Each structure stands twice: as structure tokens, then as C-alpha cells.
Amino acid sequence: MRLPVLLLSLLTFHAAATAADYNLPARPDTVAWGYYSGQSKPVLTVHSGDTVRMQALSTCGSPERLMAAGIKPEDIPPYTAPIYEQVKDKGPGGHILTGPVAIEEAEPGDVLEVQILKVDLDANFACNAFALNKGFLPMEYPYSRFKIVPLDRQKMIGHFAAGIEIPLRPFFGSMGVAPSGGKIDSAPPFAHAGNMDNKHLVAGTTLYIPVAAKGALFQVGDGHAAQGNGEVDITALETYLSGSFRLVVHKNKHLLWPRAETPTHIITMGFSPDLKTATEHALRDMIDYLVTEKQLNRDEAYMLSSVAVDMEITQLVDGNVGVHAMLPRQIFKSTR
Numbered sequence: 001m002r003l004p005v006l007l008l009s010l011l012t013f014h015a016a017a018t019a020a021d022y023n024l025p026a027r028p029d030t031v032a033w034g035y036y037s038g039q040s041k042p043v044l045t046v047h048s049g050d051t052v053r054m055q056a057l058s059t060c061g062s063p064e065r066l067m068a069a070g071i072k073p074e075d076i077p078p079y080t081a082p083i084y085e086q087v088k089d090k091g092p093g094g095h096i097l098t099g100p101v102a103i104e105e106a107e108p109g110d111v112l113e114v115q116i117l118k119v120d121l122d123a124n125f126a127c128n129a130f131a132l133n134k135g136f137l138p139m140e141y142p143y144s145r146f147k148i149v150p151l152d153r154q155k156m157i158g159h160f161a162a163g164i165e166i167p168l169r170p171f172f173g174s175m176g177v178a179p180s181g182g183k184i185d186s187a188p189p190f191a192h193a194g195n196m197d198n199k200h201l202v203a204g205t206t207l208y209i210p211v212a213a214k215g216a217l218f219q220v221g222d223g224h225a226a227q228g229n230g231e232v233d234i235t236a237l238e239t240y241l242s243g244s245f246r247l248v249v250h251k252n253k254h255l256l257w258p259r260a261e262t263p264t265h266i267i268t269m270g271f272s273p274d275l276k277t278a279t280e281h282a283l284r285d286m287i288d289y290l291v292t293e294k295q296l297n298r299d300e301a302y303m304l305s306s307v308a309v310d311m312e313i314t315q316l317v318d319g320n321v322g323v324h325a326m327l328p329r330q331i332f333k334s335t336r
Helices: 005-018 063-068 080-086 275-294 298-308
Strands: 021-024 031-033 044-046 051-056 096-103 111-121 125-130 145-152 157-161 164-167 171-176 206-210 218-224 241-250 259-261 265-272 310-315 321-328
Touching: 021 044, 021 096, 051 096, 051 218, 063 080, 096 241, 111 171, 171 206, 218 241, 265 275, 275 298, 275 310, 275 321, 298 321
Parallel strands: 021 051, 044 096
Antiparallel strands: 031 096, 051 241, 096 218, 111 206, 111 241, 125 145, 145 157, 157 164, 171 218, 206 259, 259 265, 265 321, 310 321
8 A cells, every 4th residue: 555645754754853863882881892692682772763873992902002002091092991801701703892782673584774874083093913823814924913003084094104195984894783693703794794894884875784683783893994805914994983873674675685885886795705605695686686676687687797897805804705796876877
């Protein structure tokens, strides 16, 4: 049954009028250290359409490690020390994730739309590091290194070294929902999204994640000031971020894998221990998108994917590698 236009307008106005804004700081009782879990107790419960501002730590380490690397104590966000001192439930991964946030209406089988409204840098430094037996070339770098990179938050530049400046495009490396069961490692991305390390998911983009647990249980962390596709040494420009997210539940939109929309592209994703398999997942989901949303037949969708879609390696170093397919919006000039 089609609702009258006036009624639809009233429902939309009501949803907008009743939406609320929340703030979730990073504290020992509001973070999950190293895991997503369908059995976690929410630290905040909101409704579909509400906006939450979430504060997240970097993966650069404890205050002691930062000060040893030359960071002034006053430049370290003050919420860092209590979390390192008080949180005892850690692992199996290493990311300090803020949340989980439950969305009251979300149930398994739904899709959570995450509108990334704003991402702010909360520190004037970032770090990059690689470690023994980590990264994409572990046999060529059988040791560890740790580097501080000063950030100019006015010019949005990272001073990597003399004569080398990195443009900053901050994003959360990890944004995801809970699996249906217990704890899973925060490092490998999968259908729950999680540690995607997708540098295109900056402010102004929208992420869609299939829901597997009641409430969805949304978490964010692993702040990046910038990153290259691949994240080959296992870290980006790791830093402290705060982000504002509008969380919307869709009851009749079904997904198997996360998708995203930017102002210029539609993005599908695949994750697997095997790069070929991850690429197949991303490509198949792009073909499905072109069939269901653009009304192409599957032959046309396969052909268009070959002539217009870029297959990019997201990251190579987190157990499951990531591949994303980039479909430019500008090629669609009219509705089929």
C-alpha cells in the first residue's frame, strides 16, 4: 500500500524532530579492547536516526611509550592513561574500540546505515610502526621500528620527514557491528565490517553494514590521519579521532557484505585470507549492485565492471586482506 505524500512527509518530519544527539567519550567503561562481540553489553542505546559523537584512542600505545618517543605529556589526550591503567579485559586483538552502541530498532537481517558526518583530529601527532613478524614483508624487516609524525591540523599536513608532507584525510580504520556470537578478533575485517582500513570512508561518506546481533552493537576505533591503499607495514598515520555518526536502521535492505557510498563512487568490498577470494567477493557484490540498483542484466553488469570499475587493494596485513570495487557515479546520466 502506498502512503499518501502528506503522511510520508509527516512521518519524515516526525523522525527528524525526534532524533537525538549523544556524546560518547572514551573511558575505561566505554571501550572494548581488541574485540567485537554479540554478547557485549551496550554502553549506550539510541534510536534509528540518532546521531552519536564518539571519541577514540590511537593504536600508538601507552602514555609511557609516547613520552619515550618524544611526545610531551600535555600533548597526550588525558583519557589515554585511565584506559591503559584500568581496562583488564583485552584481546584477542589490539584495537581500542569505543562502544558498543546499540540501536534499539536493529535486529539480525537488517542493515545499519552509518552516515559519517564529521571526523576530527584530536592530537597534534600520529605514529607509524612495524614490528617483528608483522606487515607485508616480514622476512625483509625482521625487527621493529616506531616513528612519530607531527600533524599540522590547520594546514592538514603530516610532516613525515624533511621535504615530505602527507595530506591528511582522517578516517576510522575500524567501524563495525557485532557478530552473532561471542568475541572475535578486532584485526581481521569481514562481513561485520570492522577493521576495513578503507581510506575512502572519510566525513561525507556513508557505510552500510549487515546486522547480525540484536541492537547491531556499533563500535569505532583505529583512528587514521592518512593511509595508502594496502597499509603495507601494518599501520597508517595512527592517531586520536572523534567522529559524528548518524545511525539509521533499514528493515527491507539486505546485504551480505558491507557497502559504501561517497559523493563520487559506490564501493563494494570483499575480505578473505586469500586475495583472489576477496576480489571475487567485491566484484560479485558490485555485479549484484548493478543488477538490483541499476537494472542491468548480469552480462551487462560484468561488462560494465570491466570497463568502468576499479578494483583496489584496501589492505594486506590484518589476517583477512581487503579489496574494494570503485564504481564512479558520474557514468550514470539517466535512470534506466
